[in-house]
Amino acid sequence: MAGRAGLVTGASRGIGLAVAAELLRRGAAVAVTARTRPELDDAVAALVTGPAGGDAARVLGIAGNAGDAAARDAAVTGTVATFGRLDVLVNNAGVNPVHGPLVDADLDAVRKIFDVNVVAALGFVQLAHRAWLREHGGAVVNVASIAGLRSTRAIAAYGASKAALIRLTAELAAELGPGIRVNAVAPAVVKTRFATALYAHDEEGVAARYPMKRLGTPADVASLVGFLASDAASWISGETVLVDGGLLATGGAG
Numbered sequence: 001m002a003g004r005a006g007l008v009t010g011a012s013r014g015i016g017l018a019v020a021a022e023l024l025r026r027g028a029a030v031a032v033t034a035r036t037r038p039e040l041d042d043a044v045a046a047l048v049t050g051p052a053g054g055d056a057a058r059v060l061g062i063a064g065n066a067g068d069a070a071a072r073d074a075a076v077t078g079t080v081a082t083f084g085r086l087d088v089l090v091n092n093a094g095v096n097p098v099h100g101p102l103v104d105a106d107l108d109a110v111r112k113i114f115d116v117n118v119v120a121a122l123g124f125v126q127l128a129h130r131a132w133l134r135e136h137g138g139a140v141v142n143v144a145s146i147a148g149l150r151s152t153r154a155i156a157a158y159g160a161s162k163a164a165l166i167r168l169t170a171e172l173a174a175e176l177g178p179g180i181r182v183n184a185v186a187p188a189v190v191k192t193r194f195a196t197a198l199y200a201h202d203e204e205g206v207a208a209r210y211p212m213k214r215l216g217t218p219a220d221v222a223s224l225v226g227f228l229a230s231d232a233a234s235w236i237s238g239e240t241v242l243v244d245g246g247l248l249a250t251g252g253a254g
Contacts, residue, residue: 001230002027005083007075009066009124010093012039014192015143017046018218019090022226024059025052028088031060031079033071066093066120067112076127086132088229091121091165092143096158110157117161122168129176137179139229142169143221144184146244162186166240173238181237183228188244190216211246 006023010016012034023030024047032047034040044061047053062078064071079086095116098109125140132138147155148162166184173182189206207214224243227233242248 001088004087005029005031005079005085006088006090006229007031007033007079007086007124007128008090008092009033009075009120012036012043015187015190015218015221016090016092017043018222019092019143019225020047020059021050021052022219022222023088023090023229024050026226026230029058029060029083031062031075031082033062033064033066033075033093035063035065037063066124067095067116069123072120072123072127076124076131080131085136086128087136087138089124089128089133089138089140090143090225090229091124091140093117093120094143094158094161096155098157099155101153102156102160105157113157113161114164117158118164118168121165122172125172125182129180133176133180138181139233140172140176140180140182141225141228142166142182142184143225144169144186144240146186146188146242146248149186149240149242150248169240170238177237181228181233183233183236183238184240185221185224185228186240186242186244187216187221188242188247190218190221192218209247209250210244211250214245216243216245 006028008016008020011020011032020030020032040061040063044059047059048056060082062075142165144165145162147159148166169184221243
């Protein structure tokens with residue numbers, strides 16, 4: 001991916017940071033976004049000094065909330081202005097402020113979940129399309145979840161938003177081919193700060209439900225995203241690829 005540029009949202013830590021490192025490892029320049037400047041600065045420093053880095057000119061940090069239209073525009077505009085292109089968009093930013101059943105969910109919280117997890121992802125695609133992808137082509141990878149494919153009975157609103165993101169992925173793939181490929185990845189529980197509440201109480205017990213007998217790592221997801229963003233996946237579009245340690249093969253979820 002040398003000579004190409006990517007934008008990864010929600011990339012100050014966890015899966016997003018690992019994806020940014022994977023794109024760098026593959027030779028691309030990468031812009032990363034996050035809500036808070038201190039965490040974003042730490043992420044940029046980690047990328048520059050990490051195994052895949054070493055060249056500060058290939059890393060750009062742009063602070064901003066994915067749910068804010070002006071911040072999305074600044075991220076896309078800044079990426080193109082700095083690197084002269086935007087070949088890969090990875091929609092990783094997501095929120096999950098509520099747990100529990102939908103019937104009792106606070107509707108304002110549900111609106112926030114869908115605004116960030118679905119509407120913002122579409123907003124980033126629209127902006128990237130206008131700024132570069134429409135004329136030059138490229139790839140979009142959305143970070144969904146197995147919660148969008150099977151009920152977890154625990155993070156229902158989040159799961160519904162990820163189901164919408166999976167549907168959005170297929171619709172965009174149908175609209176934007178052949179020049180632009182759009183795919184999604186659907187992780188199970190990955191050991192990140194975002195997912196701590198899902199496994200910290202009993203990591204060994206949670207991992208025991210997986211055929212692979214361990215939870216995922218950010219690198220597990222990042223390597224798949226890197227593949228889908230690359231030319232090696234040039235005939236793959238509209239797919240949602242599981243990266244779940246075999247969990248859904250057992251009929252389970254979460």
